[in-house]
Amino acid sequence: QVQLVESGGGLVQAGGSLRLSCAASDRDFSYYAVGWFRGAPGKEREFVAAINWSGGSTYADSMKGRFTISRDNAKNTTYLQMTTLKPEDTAVYYCASGPRSRATGDFREYDFWGQGTQVTVSS
Numbered sequence: 494q495v496q497l498v499e500s501g502g503g504l505v506q507a508g509g510s511l512r513l514s515c516a517a518s519d520r521d522f523s524y525y526a527v528g529w530f531r532g533a534p535g536k537e538r539e540f541v542a543a544i545n546w547s548g549g550s551t552y553a554d555s556m557k558g559r560f561t562i563s564r565d566n567a568k569n570t571t572y573l574q575m576t577t578l579k580p581e582d583t584a585v586y587y588c589a590s591g592p593r594s595r596a597t598g599d600f601r602e603y604d605f606w607g608q609g610t611q612v613t614v615s616s
Contacts, residue, residue: 495519495605497588502610505578513573513610515588523566526596528603529573531584531612540598541586542573551596578614585609 496518505511515527528543542562544550550562561574571588589603 495522495525495590495592497590497605497607499586499588499607499610502586502612504613504615507578507580507614507616509578509614510574510576511578511612513575513586513588513612515571515573515590515607517569517571517590519569519592521592522569522590523564525590525592526594526602527562527564527571527588527590528594528596528598528600529562529571529586529588530600531582531586532609533584536584538600539584540600543596543598544571545596549596551598553598575612578612580614580616583612583614585611 501513526545529541532538542552544562559577564571587609589606591604
């Protein structure tokens with residue numbers, strides 16, 4: 494069982510920035526891919542970004558250039574730096590991972606999910 498805990502969400506004005514963190518309990522977390530997804534009421538779960546164990550990353554097209562995913566394996570933590578935030582970025586942001594996960598936008602690749610952190614962007 495991999496426990497994931499997101500933090501860093503909050504209320505920010507449009508154009509602002511936030512950095513989300515995803516801390517993991519598993520000692521082998523540094524070998525796992527990690528994905529970030531977001532969900533909003535009335536919308537399907539949406540892929541944001543993913544990173545593999547060596548730092549290779551992939552992004553949803555709408556996040557490229559604004560969001561940056563990174564990881565600090567010594568701290569068992571993955572980060573999502575979000576800049577130039579827009580009201581449409583408002584959602585609950587989830588990180589996901591697991592020993593068999595691959596760094597893709599397919600949520601089925603991920604076995605374990607955090608509880609999410611709310612991001613609200615005001616106009």
